[in-house]
Amino acid sequence: MDIGWYLAVSALVFCTGAGGVLVRRNPLVILLCLELMLNAANLALVAFARMHGSGDGQIFALIVMVVAACEVTIGLGVIVAIHRRRLPVDVDELRELRG
Amino acid sequence: MAEVVFFVASLGAIGGAVGVVALRNPFYSVLALVGHLLSLAALFLLLRAEFVAAAQVVVYAGAVMVLYVFVVAYIGGADRPVRTTGPGLGLAAPLFAGALFVELCLAMLGSGLKAIDAQGAPYEAGFGSPGQIGELFLTRFLLPFEVASYLLLIAAVGAVILARRRRGLEEEGLEDVPTVTVADLFRLEPGVGTQAESGGMLQDRRERDERERKGGW
Structure with missing residues (x-):
C-alpha cells in the first residue's frame, strides 16, 4: 500500500475527532475525541517513519502515547473531582472557572 | 493480502x-474507541x-481504556442528546x-514528498523491533525518555491529588484539623519511632496496661 493511503486515513480520523470535540458536550467523550486526534497523529508519524526508513517517527509516536496517557489521567481526575462536587458533567454548563 | 488487511x-x-463521536452512551463510545485502537x-x-x-494494544487498549471504563462506571453514562442548544x-x-x-x-499533496506515492523505504531487518527502539531511546533520545518518565510521575501524583476526598477541609472546617507546632515536638515524650507507634497501636497498649494496673475495668 502506498503511504498516501495511510495519511488519508489519518486525516479522516483526525477530522472526525475534531468534529467530535465541537459537537459533544460530555467532557468524557471530549477526552475520547482528543484521543482520536492524537492517534491520528500517531498513525501519520509511523507512516512517515516507514517512508523514510528511520525509527525516529516511531520514537515520537511512543512519546505521544506517554503524553496522551498523562492527559487522560489528569483529565479523568478533573472529571471525578467535578462529579464529587455535585457539579454538572457538561462543558456547556461548566463555563465559570470560579471554585 | 496487505491491501485486504x-x-x-x-x-x-x-x-x-x-x-x-456518534454514540450517545459514553460507555459505548469507550468500546468504539477500543475497536478503533485495535x-x-x-x-x-x-x-x-x-x-x-x-x-x-497493551498500554492504550488495555490500561488507559480500563481507566476510562472505571470512570464512566463511576460517573454514570448519562444518555444525553448529542446537542440540543444552538443549531x-x-x-x-x-x-x-x-x-x-x-x-x-x-x-499533503502539496508537500511535494515524492515517497507518498511509494511503498516506503526498503525494509531492513530489525526495523521497528524492540531492540532498535530501545537503542534509540537510550542513545539519541535519552533526554525525551527521561522527561517522559518525569511527566508520568507528575501526572500520577496530580491525579491522586485531584481525585482524592477533601472532606476534612470542606465539611468540618479548618479549625478541627489538629496542628503540630515545633513546641509539640519538644513537649511530647520521645517515642520509639516504629510503625506501631505511628498507627496508634503503642498508645492503645499503654492505655490498656495503665487500666490493668489500676485494677481492671
Whole structure:
C-alpha cells in the first residue's frame, strides 16, 4: 500500500475527532475525541517513519502515547473531582472557572 | 493480502472514530474507541512498527481504556442528546471538520514528498523491533525518555491529588484539623519511632496496661 493511503486515513480520523470535540458536550467523550486526534497523529508519524526508513517517527509516536496517557489521567481526575462536587458533567454548563 | 488487511483495518479505524463521536452512551463510545485502537494497531503492523503496535494494544487498549471504563462506571453514562442548544454549532462542526480534511489533503499533496506515492523505504531487518527502539531511546533520545518518565510521575501524583476526598477541609472546617507546632515536638515524650507507634497501636497498649494496673475495668 502506498503511504498516501495511510495519511488519508489519518486525516479522516483526525477530522472526525475534531468534529467530535465541537459537537459533544460530555467532557468524557471530549477526552475520547482528543484521543482520536492524537492517534491520528500517531498513525501519520509511523507512516512517515516507514517512508523514510528511520525509527525516529516511531520514537515520537511512543512519546505521544506517554503524553496522551498523562492527559487522560489528569483529565479523568478533573472529571471525578467535578462529579464529587455535585457539579454538572457538561462543558456547556461548566463555563465559570470560579471554585 | 496487505491491501485486504489495510482495507479492513482502516475501515475499522474510521468506523470506530465515527462511533466514538456518534454514540450517545459514553460507555459505548469507550468500546468504539477500543475497536478503533485495535484496528490502528493492525495498521501499525502493516507499517512494520511492531513495538508501537504492541504498546498500543497493551498500554492504550488495555490500561488507559480500563481507566476510562472505571470512570464512566463511576460517573454514570448519562444518555444525553448529542446537542440540543444552538443549531449553529451543530451545523458548523461538520463543515469545520470537512474543511479541515480538505486542507490536510491539500497540504499533503502539496508537500511535494515524492515517497507518498511509494511503498516506503526498503525494509531492513530489525526495523521497528524492540531492540532498535530501545537503542534509540537510550542513545539519541535519552533526554525525551527521561522527561517522559518525569511527566508520568507528575501526572500520577496530580491525579491522586485531584481525585482524592477533601472532606476534612470542606465539611468540618479548618479549625478541627489538629496542628503540630515545633513546641509539640519538644513537649511530647520521645517515642520509639516504629510503625506501631505511628498507627496508634503503642498508645492503645499503654492505655490498656495503665487500666490493668489500676485494677481492671
